[in-house]
Amino acid sequence: MSDFITIAIPKGRILHDSVALFKKIGIDCEELLSDTRKLVFENAEQKMRYMIVRATDVPTYVEYGCADLGIVGKDTLMEQEKDLYEPLDLKFGYCRLMVAEPAGLSAQDDPAAWNHIRIATKYPHVTEKYFASKGVQVELIKLYGSIELAPLVGLSERIVDLVSTGETLKQNGLVEVETIAEITCRLIVNRASLKTKHERISEIISGLEKHI
């Protein structure tokens, strides 16, 4: 089945945006939006296969070559630093990776004077790298969800998290302090796939590029 192209896509909004984008270049994968528990979908006519996986697992499936292509947020790629090609910025799924803290703390806080601060985040690697480049020591607390809760209950003073509208921060009394990175979704490609299937994959890349 190695003449198939396999794409790993995460659930949720990215899935809808991805299906819409692929449709523009004649790749029909609407089936992915149906209400089913299937994890793998196949379009034998177009020789395409789709896998629905967790966003944080997309780079792994692509790195090992189980999927040739994947769609995933730049935040996940920055956190995992896998050896992959990232030829396209798909521009959707925009948000920012931010440092945030309680509004009360922010009023008298000076980020330039930060030292040995405690931060809760889903992104320990990115956070450590970011603060190391600023010369700030951090104590990292890895959480898997509801990061905004951490400062409210005294688990950490600050958090690093993805922010899109800022509504969740606001409702929990937090304010944005610094932007670490602007995040969008990326098309990623397995290195071996790009070489062994370069004609089909190049066609997909240049096709998508015209629509973003």
Place this chain on the structure above:
Amino acid sequence: MNDLSSIEAPLPKGVNDFLPETADQITYIASRIHRVFQLWGFRRIITPLLEYEDVLALAMGEELRSKTFRFEDRQSGRLLAIPPDITPQVARIVATRMKGLPLPHRIYYNGKVLRQTESASGKSREIFQSGVELFGLDSPEADAEMVAMAVEVLQELGFEGFKIDLGQVDFYRGILEEADLSANGARRLREAIAKKEVSALSAILEGERIPDRVKEEIALLPRLFGGPEVLTAAAKVQSSDRAKRALDNLRQVISILEIHGLSQHLTIDLGEIRGLDYHSGITFEGFVPGVGEAVCSGGRYDELTANYGFPCPATGFAFNIMTLLGALSQRPEVQASRSRDFLIFNQKEDRREALEVAAQLRKLGYTCARDIIKRDLDSSLAYARTMNIRTILVIGAAECAEDEAYLVRVSDRAGRAIKKELLLEKGLPNLEPEGENHG
């Protein structure tokens, strides 16, 4: 008394014990590779497992050094290293012990190297390599020879649809030379090029003060991959003479590979900058369908032996045996490499005949073991099945005459009597001796 089964004997992360089943397959794959190396006139050398760190480091870049296992030598107080790559060792040997011999040297090696990996990656720290090095030739024909051998090995192993991806490190180095970048800018640029991250690349270029013409050429790099059309697209690069020479060199190598009849296996990637620090010209990686990483990689390294006082052009490459095993382990011929031909089961009181028959079968090239334990045929069959032995030969079975022996096919227990004379003269018509695969 301790219960022996409860003793824990853990291994450090990233290394493995390979039991006979897997070890046989590894041996089989390596022996097929070595056969091709030998057919091209290469001779084996064996490198040591330890080196002085400072000596080895002469031929390693930062990245390899950072992945090296190091510790102190109790005898000398000096820092020792377990090689993370065999090429620097071969370079040292050629530059010191072989410098009086006429060139070129065609050398192959087979061994394990150790590299530190990220703790959570689950990847092996031990890498099985089989590779070749060709010293004393700067001709494109030597680069083409490496690629042709890689193709021949992959064909020999039964792969189809594989690609050898060619690069030329002087091409991008030439272009980047024209752009006078800050250290930080250069590092970010390299990262973006390595990932073919077009959007990040253009963002970085916007912030750098370099001539527009050079910017355009750098921006081309992530797109310069694919078939022969890449050579045409790359010809737009005019600002760097070094890059132009690199492209000419690549063209020459490709035209020699056309003579070898290998064009259909080639792809080109001029934006591939992953090569090891010591690479200096043509580089390449081999990719097979369905495997996510390269099965072989290598390239030219003309500056390496000079670090040991013997400047000498060189090129080489190595296969990653475990990656190949992952791709091949289900193939019938690789599966078959795990099996053995005969188990001799003796029902006579006297062992003389059993030992003589076994010796005779081995002379014919069959693998043949004696089931020395006294047990019934059923237990012996169960043992043979677990151990992948294909045939049990019963000596002195009730079913056969004095000049016959009784054969039992282990897979389905089908049995028949056979004249001993016939068996020992001609072997079994449907059972080829295995011999050389396990040499």
